[in-house]
Amino acid sequence: MEEAEKARLKGHLVYVILFDPYNPFMGEGSSTAQIAAKDIAGAGGGKLLFAKNSTDLLALFSSAEIVEIASVTVTNTTTGKAAGNVQLATGNFNAPVDLVQGENVLEVTATDTYGEITTASVTVNVDLVPASPCEVDPAAPDCIGEPGDPNPEFRVTKLRPQVLMAGFDPMLVDVIDDSFRVMAVVREGMSPIQHVTVSENTNPFGAAMTLEGQLSNGDKIYSLTMVGMRGVLAGLELSNLFGSGGGEYNITVIDQAQQRHSFPNLEFGSNVDLDEQTPLTQAQPYTREGTRRLKPQPIMVGFDPAMIDHGDSAFKVKAIVRRGLVDIKHVTLKNGGGLAIAMVKEAALANGDEMYSLIYTFPRGAFPDGALRNLFGTDSSGEFIVEVIDEAQQRHAFPTLQGGNFPAQ
Numbered sequence: 001m002e003e004a005e006k007a008r009l010k011g012h013l014v015y016v017i018l019f020d021p022y023n024p025f026m027g028e029g030s031s032t033a034q035i036a037a038k039d040i041a042g043a044g045g046g047k048l049l050f051a052k053n054s055t056d057l058l059a060l061f062s063s064a065e066i067v068e069i070a071s072v073t074v075t076n077t078t079t080g081k082a083a084g085n086v087q088l089a090t091g092n093f094n095a096p097v098d099l100v101q102g103e104n105v106l107e108v109t110a111t112d113t114y115g116e117i118t119t120a121s122v123t124v125n126v127d128l129v130p131a132s133p134c135e136v137d138p139a140a141p142d143c144i145g146e147p148g149d150p151n152p153e154f155r156v157t158k159l160r161p162q163v164l165m166a167g168f169d170p171m172l173v174d175v176i177d178d179s180f181r182v183m184a185v186v187r188e189g190m191s192p193i194q195h196v197t198v199s200e201n202t203n204p205f206g207a208a209m210t211l212e213g214q215l216s217n218g219d220k221i222y223s224l225t226m227v228g229m230r231g232v233l234a235g236l237e238l239s240n241l242f243g244s245g246g247g248e249y250n251i252t253v254i255d256q257a258q259q260r261h262s263f264p265n266l267e268f269g270s271n272v273d274l275d276e277q278t279p280l281t282q283a284q285p286y287t288r289e290g291t292r293r294l295k296p297q298p299i300m301v302g303f304d305p306a307m308i309d310h311g312d313s314a315f316k317v318k319a320i321v322r323r324g325l326v327d328i329k330h331v332t333l334k335n336g337g338g339l340a341i342a343m344v345k346e347a348a349l350a351n352g353d354e355m356y357s358l359i360y361t362f363p364r365g366a367f368p369d370g371a372l373r374n375l376f377g378t379d380s381s382g383e384f385i386v387e388v389i390d391e392a393q394q395r396h397a398f399p400t401l402q403g404g405n406f407p408a409q
Helices: 002-009 032-043 054-061
Strands: 014-019 045-051 069-076 087-089 092-094 102-112 117-126 162-169 172-174 179-187 193-200 210-214 220-227 249-255 260-263 266-269 297-304 307-309 314-322 328-335 340-342 344-348 354-361 370-372 384-390 395-398 401-404
Touching: 002 014, 002 032, 014 032, 032 045, 162 249, 162 314, 179 193, 179 249, 179 297, 193 220, 297 384, 297 395, 314 328, 314 384, 328 354
Parallel strands: 014 045, 162 260, 172 401, 266 307
Antiparallel strands: 069 102, 087 092, 102 117, 162 179, 162 297, 179 220, 193 249, 210 220, 249 260, 266 370, 297 314, 314 354, 328 340, 328 384, 344 354, 384 395
């Protein structure tokens, strides 16, 4: 009775049906069951009904109506704008609502097929996005050149997959180390990734890289562990491992549609953007902390996007760097021709490394269709390095894989 009364107070009617096919004389009486059923129906504002066969049940339910949600409207009362294209599903609805910075009061009104209307509201606060240091003072020492992207989570997705960045972890290999990892940042295109491989340019066969996790924007981290004799790199500085020459290496991604891209290629041509920015697949966050040295290390460097469309007029040069014993002071893109452009910190990564970038702009159509395959290295004045300097004036530059006395910190 208590539950029936609660239902009545909420605007519902409770009817009770006594069904007994073995009692042809069933009707109003004073049995204990009938008295209890009548009391429940009375508390619920309904009636006690009787049925002795299925025909009676059909007659009782023939006039019943199933009450459903007929319509839902959603309005941001702060702006006075109603959401369009409200989609209803069983027990749920969704609607695109334009929000403004600050407080937004969203009012939802539901109407059922019985004509009942219910309204509720919720307040959504959109925090103001603080200006980056470079937006406040573009002339600051670390902001010379182009400012960083105000939204580091944004992903420029193409039809094909992209190997955006690559490098080594660690870049400074100690004499007692017996291994290091080849690293890559890969972004899906229109299909999930099938393989990521490392191969030497004159060898058609590649070694498979392993998925380790993903960054906060959905880009995937792949790695391959190289194992060798201790001290084999002692005293060596290998600065031209990525490129198109003999003895140089590339990292290739192939998706399930057999589309591919290779690092360090920066490609120009018909490379249209995909509207969908949500990753196709999910992996655990990349939180593996790499080896820290006394000096800072640029772990991976590359381009975003790595495939430029005819209508594009900009791309990013990006670097993932790792501090040494002291904080990083400058990250700079340089070449042998005297170019030096400061890169701006975008974000701290979950594993403690930091993402830096700069935006390179150019007139549309300035580059012919094709690929630039030898942009990182020290062989010519036209090749680039990314140099990291810390507060103690210690430095190291990508793409140099260096062996020596570099104990872990």
